[in-house]
Every structure is written in C-alpha cells, then in structure tokens.
Amino acid sequence: MKLPKGFLFDFDGVIVNSFESHFSAWKSAFKELFNEEIAPFPKFHSGKSPLIIAEYFCSLIDKQAQTEELYLLKDSHLDKYFKVPELLPGVREITAFLSEEKIPYGIASNATKQFLKNSVHHLALNFTTIFGVQDYDKPKPAPEAYIKLANALGFVNADFKDIWVFEDSLTGTTAAKLAGMIPIGILTQYTEKELREAGSQLVFPTLLEAYQYLQHQKL
Structure with a gap:
C-alpha cells in the first residue's frame, strides 16, 4: 500500500x-472572575473552541456578557499556571x-x-x-x-x-x-x-x- x-x-x-491542564485553568479562572466553583466539563463540548466553552460556563450562571473575559482569563491561567x-x-x-x-x-x-x-x-x-x-x-x-x-x-x-x-x-x-x-x-x-x-x-x-x-x- x-x-x-x-x-x-x-x-x-x-x-x-491535557484535560487536567485545561480544566484546572478553567476552574481557577472561573473562581477568580465569579468567586464560584465551576460546573463539570461537558463531554459534548470536547474539541470545541475555548470561546464556545467559555460561553457555556457563563450561561450556567447567567453571565453570558462576561464570556470573552472568562475566555481571556482562562488563556492567561493556562499559560501562567502551565501544567505539562x-x-x-x-x-x-x-x-x-x-x-x-x-x-x-x-x-x-x-x-x-x-x-x-x-x-x-x-x-x-x-x-x-x-x-x-x-x-x-x-x-x-x-x-x-x-x-x-x-x-x-x-x-x-x-x-x-x-x-x-x-x-x-x-x-x-x-x-x-x-x-x-x-x-x-x-x-x-x-x-x-x-x-x-x-x-x-x-x-x-x-x-x-x-x-x-x-x-x-x-x-
């Protein structure tokens, strides 16, 4: 062949x-931004863009207006607290x-x-x-x-x-x-x-x- x-x-x-690398950054960013614990990660969002995932997490607490803020904060946490x-x-x-x-x-x-x-x-x-x-x-x-x-x-x-x-x-x-x-x-x-x-x-x-x-x- x-x-x-x-x-x-x-x-x-x-x-x-990299699930732990990403989810720990989502958790810490969510906590910093909203002072709340984040919901479990939904399997149906795996592979999707971080902006869509940020929108999902914000929608659960009716904070869709802060979607971009969460997305950017998660990105900075992913870099700052990088987990190999x-x-x-x-x-x-x-x-x-x-x-x-x-x-x-x-x-x-x-x-x-x-x-x-x-x-x-x-x-x-x-x-x-x-x-x-x-x-x-x-x-x-x-x-x-x-x-x-x-x-x-x-x-x-x-x-x-x-x-x-x-x-x-x-x-x-x-x-x-x-x-x-x-x-x-x-x-x-x-x-x-x-x-x-x-x-x-x-x-x-x-x-x-x-x-x-x-x-x-x-x-």
Missing part, C-alpha cells in the same frame, strides 16, 4: 491527555516514522497557540508546523484549520483526498471530513461506532497502533 501524502494531527486527546500534559502512546514513534519517510505532518488544534507551543517545547516533540485557535476565522468543526495546515505543509486541494487527519473528537472529525481529507479516529473519549458515524474511516486506540498499522502497510 502507498502511504498517504500527509498527516495532520489534532492535539488534545490525540498527542496528549501527559504524552499519549505512539507520538514519538509515528513522528520519527514520518520524518524518515519524508512525509509532511503538523498540528491543527482548537487549543490556544501558546498552550501548544509550551506543550511541544516541554515534551520535546518533533512538530514544527503548529496552528492554534487564534489562527482561524472559523475554528473546528469548520474545515479551515485543516485546510490552512495542509496549505502550510505545501499541499493543494487535489492532495486533500490523500491526507490522513488524526482526531479524537466529533467536532474535529467533522472538520476533517468537510476539508475533503481522511478522518482517522483515536479512541480517547468516543466509541468506535460514534467516530465512524461522524466520518472516521479507520479507528485506533492510540497513535501507537496507527504507527504499527502504517509500518505493516509499508512492508
């Missing part, structure tokens, strides 16, 4: 488990494999650019092309994130059908599908059935199994 032309990666839930996220299996293996095969790859996430840069730096990851939520006019589930990343890696529209996109959320899977690329599911939070129904063409527990699959296909 011929390997895909390019590989695009979501970040949270694919490369790292947990690296998920297979990241180093798959990036080494792609580098060896000279296949372009990069990150497009709805997380903020500073969090992505901090994480990549502290975990010493081999990613040089990184896009965060501030880089898009329309974050995922719109396809802009993946189209921008693919273009930055040197791809044109005709290549998109040969590009894999690793995603763990339904939001991101939709974005990849709308971009005309091949969504590949990672089982961090949704079931194989849910990911396939959203458009994932293959599903793996982690990037480690995806790497092993690619190695086998190359033989």
Whole structure:
C-alpha cells in the first residue's frame, strides 16, 4: 500500500491527555472572575473552541456578557499556571516514522497557540508546523484549520483526498471530513461506532497502533 501524502494531527486527546491542564485553568479562572466553583466539563463540548466553552460556563450562571473575559482569563491561567500534559502512546514513534519517510505532518488544534507551543517545547516533540485557535476565522468543526495546515505543509486541494487527519473528537472529525481529507479516529473519549458515524474511516486506540498499522502497510 502507498502511504498517504500527509498527516495532520489534532492535539488534545490525540498527542496528549491535557484535560487536567485545561480544566484546572478553567476552574481557577472561573473562581477568580465569579468567586464560584465551576460546573463539570461537558463531554459534548470536547474539541470545541475555548470561546464556545467559555460561553457555556457563563450561561450556567447567567453571565453570558462576561464570556470573552472568562475566555481571556482562562488563556492567561493556562499559560501562567502551565501544567505539562501527559504524552499519549505512539507520538514519538509515528513522528520519527514520518520524518524518515519524508512525509509532511503538523498540528491543527482548537487549543490556544501558546498552550501548544509550551506543550511541544516541554515534551520535546518533533512538530514544527503548529496552528492554534487564534489562527482561524472559523475554528473546528469548520474545515479551515485543516485546510490552512495542509496549505502550510505545501499541499493543494487535489492532495486533500490523500491526507490522513488524526482526531479524537466529533467536532474535529467533522472538520476533517468537510476539508475533503481522511478522518482517522483515536479512541480517547468516543466509541468506535460514534467516530465512524461522524466520518472516521479507520479507528485506533492510540497513535501507537496507527504507527504499527502504517509500518505493516509499508512492508
């Protein structure tokens, strides 16, 4: 089998488990702004832009007017009280494999650019092309994130059908599908059935199994 032309990666839930990093920043920012404890994080908002998540938390206490204030404060807390996220299996293996095969790859996430840069730096990851939520006019589930990343890696529209996109959320899977690329599911939070129904063409527990699959296909 011929390997895909390019590989695009979501970040949270694919490369790292960053739930604690993000939620602790939401909690401390919410407490500072409203002097109240925040509600549990809703699964249906996973992968969505931080502004949508901020709006959700503010709506629970009827403070929608302060959505942007919470969003900006959370971003500053994420940076100020930065917690290195947990690296998920297979990241180093798959990036080494792609580098060896000279296949372009990069990150497009709805997380903020500073969090992505901090994480990549502290975990010493081999990613040089990184896009965060501030880089898009329309974050995922719109396809802009993946189209921008693919273009930055040197791809044109005709290549998109040969590009894999690793995603763990339904939001991101939709974005990849709308971009005309091949969504590949990672089982961090949704079931194989849910990911396939959203458009994932293959599903793996982690990037480690995806790497092993690619190695086998190359033989």
